[in-house]
Amino acid sequence: xxxxxxxxxxxxxxxxxxxxxxxxxxxxxxxxxxxxxxxxxxxxxxxxxxxxxxxxxxxxxxxxxxxxxxxxxxxxxxxxxxxxxxxxxxxxxxxxxxxxxxxxxxxxxxxxxxxxxxxxxxxxxxxxxxxxxxxxxxxxxxxxxxxxxxxxxxxxxxxxxxxxxxxxxxxxxxxxxxxxxxxxxxxxxxxxxxxxxxxxxxxxxxxxxxxxxxxxxxxxxxxxxxxxxxxxxxxxxxxxxxxxxxxxxxxxxxxxxxxxxxxxxxxxxxxxxxxxxxxxxxxxxxxxxxxxxxxxxxxxxxxxxxxxxxxxxxxxxxxxxxxx
Amino acid sequence: xxxxxxxxxxxxxxxxxxxxxxxxxxxxxxxxxxxxxxxxxxxxxxxxxxxxxxxxxxxxxxxxxxxxxxxxxxxxxxxxxxxxxxxxxxxxxxxxxxxxxxxxxxxxxxxxxxxxxxxxxxxxxxxxxxxxxxxxxxxxxxxxxxxxxxxxxxxxxxxxxxxxxxxxxxxxxxxxxxxxxxxxxxxxxxxxxxxxxxxxxxxxxxxxxxxxxxxxxxxxxxxxxxxx
Numbered sequence: 001x002x003x004x005x006x007x008x009x010x011x012x013x014x015x016x017x018x019x020x021x022x023x024x025x026x027x028x029x030x031x032x033x034x035x036x037x038x039x040x041x042x043x044x045x046x047x048x049x050x051x052x053x054x055x056x057x058x059x060x061x062x063x064x065x066x067x068x069x070x071x072x073x074x075x076x077x078x079x080x081x082x083x084x085x086x087x088x089x090x091x092x093x094x095x096x097x098x099x100x101x102x103x104x105x106x107x108x109x110x111x112x113x114x115x116x117x118x119x120x121x122x123x124x125x126x127x128x129x130x131x132x133x134x135x136x137x138x139x140x141x142x143x144x145x146x147x148x149x150x151x152x153x154x155x156x157x158x159x160x161x162x163x164x165x166x167x168x169x170x171x172x173x174x175x176x177x178x179x180x181x182x183x184x185x186x187x188x189x190x191x192x193x194x195x196x197x198x199x200x201x202x203x204x205x206x207x208x209x210x211x212x213x214x215x216x217x218x219x220x221x222x223x224x225x226x227x228x229x230x231x232x233x234x235x236x237x238x239x240x241x242x243x244x245x246x247x248x249x250x251x252x253x254x255x256x257x258x259x260x261x262x263x264x265x266x267x268x269x270x271x272x273x274x275x276x277x278x279x280x281x282x283x284x285x286x287x288x289x290x291x292x293x294x295x296x297x298x299x300x301x302x303x304x305x306x307x308x309x310x311x312x313x314x315x316x317x318x319x320x321x322x323x324x
Numbered sequence: 325x326x327x328x329x330x331x332x333x334x335x336x337x338x339x340x341x342x343x344x345x346x347x348x349x350x351x352x353x354x355x356x357x358x359x360x361x362x363x364x365x366x367x368x369x370x371x372x373x374x375x376x377x378x379x380x381x382x383x384x385x386x387x388x389x390x391x392x393x394x395x396x397x398x399x400x401x402x403x404x405x406x407x408x409x410x411x412x413x414x415x416x417x418x419x420x421x422x423x424x425x426x427x428x429x430x431x432x433x434x435x436x437x438x439x440x441x442x443x444x445x446x447x448x449x450x451x452x453x454x455x456x457x458x459x460x461x462x463x464x465x466x467x468x469x470x471x472x473x474x475x476x477x478x479x480x481x482x483x484x485x486x487x488x489x490x491x492x493x494x495x496x497x498x499x500x501x502x503x504x505x506x507x508x509x510x511x512x513x514x515x516x517x518x519x520x521x522x523x524x525x526x527x528x529x530x531x532x533x534x535x536x537x538x539x540x541x542x543x544x545x546x547x548x549x550x551x552x
Contacts, residue, residue: 197425201414208412211374212426213400213471
């Protein structure tokens with residue numbers, strides 16, 4: 001990483017908690033929630049960035065994992081609230097670490113078969129197959145009345161984390177931000193590892209990599225599953241942030257939004273997802289206050305990024321990305 | 325017993341047949357030259373060995389084990405290191421990452437590769453696409469060596485390089501041979517190839533038409549099969 005990119009990354013990482021802290025001191029709770037929203041979306045995009053940025057796998061179905069994480073939180077909390085056991089006599093829970101673990105494992109387990117099937121294709125077929133899987137899960141959620149169906153599911157009290165008063169917006173922000181930092185550390189480790197190098201190599205030329213004794217399929221599958229797990233964790237936190245989960249978290253709009261976050265910020269860059277999420281939420285908030293059609297302007301910005309600043313916001317701040 | 329043996333191998337690109345019956349063998353510690361004019365099937369033979377263009381009929385065995393039905397990465401893991409034609413490095417990786425990504429345990433460590441090609445040592449942190457052509461070729465050879473192959477396959481390793489660099493590459497090949505490395509070499513410069521080779525195979529129209537020692541490849545045969 002160039003010194004300039006390092007500086008930009010650290011600045012972005014300092015800016016978000018500074019903004020949340022300022023909001024806390026000024027008593028502007030709403031802006032703490034907004035900062036938390038940025039952190040959660042950034043976490044989801046860090047997950048996608050593993051597949052899309054490092055592996056070049058344009059998954060148009062990551063909302064499936066975001067939503068599954070959300071439903072894991074919603075369903076477990078609802079069952080605990082109603083004191084109804086889940087299937088197999090397992091109890092629900094309102095413990096956030098337990099819910100996070102379930103969300104992450106569930107997403108890993110679901111991503112494995114999806115990856116096994118969809119990674120046999122590439123390019124536009126990969127995009128369509130990941131979309132198809134996500135839509136299957138979306139319609140399943142809509143048609144399952146036990147957990148709200150189309151109306152979604154409310155979480156009455158934010159789930160608990162030992163030692164953290166999650167009901168307080170700033171405490172919850174700190175928790176989410178810590179998890180974002182952990183995910184960024186994981187991303188950084190992955191990128192610098194031999195695994196990361198092989199993943200980059202598989203993006204450039206899978207045949208050449210196979211001729212060197214590494215199966216591009218296995219490398220991509222691991223990346224896809226890891227990617228899904230991180231996005232699933234973000235989904236569980238998103239549900240807790242809004243105290244609500246609905247099929248919209250699973251919809252293809254959400255998948256597109258995650259891709260937009262990564263592209264806006266700069267794909268394959270460590271701080272790209274954070275920059276993208278900050279920009280996206282800022283747009284949503286500022287332009288959304290002026291006009292209901294704010295997404296039109298977001299579209300213009302996205303066009304500008306694709307044509308003029310291909311490295312995304314990080315590219316503008318920190319210069320050219322890695323080669324290739 | 326041969327390390328690598330091909331018997332009557334045929335291969336197709338879609339409907340068109342590229343190999344009509346290639347046979348060759350590489351013994352342990354041998355340097356074997358695979359020769360022939362352009363378009364006679366040298367690269368396709370190498371692709372068939374690695375399963376990139378799978379053989380349709382015939383037998384391919386490596387260390388006594390049939391490999392024709394295995395996927396490419398499994399074949400490579402058995403101990404075949406390919407240096408592909410046209411110095412195909414991973415340009416989006418640094419020199420060190422290129423060497424490390426596919427490295428497997430063995431006596432060829434990054435330090436030994438750098439010892440063989442000191443110029444790579446000066447450029448470990450550089451991206452592969454910022455290297456000169458000769459350095460990229462060294463990197464491609466080093467990358468294959470880092471997988472600690474029992475058999476190294478060099479496809480046109482000196483093509484299009486400056487004479488000085490070619491000498492470096494040939495010197496490295498001679499050092500590898502002295503170290504007991506088995507090598508299958510495809511190259512067009514007979515003056516440099518023949519002195520290094522223990523055995524030669526010549527392909528014409530996708531079939532083996534000559535097999536023997538370099539000394540047996542008389543000027544008449546050279547003119548018939550390799551002259552332009």
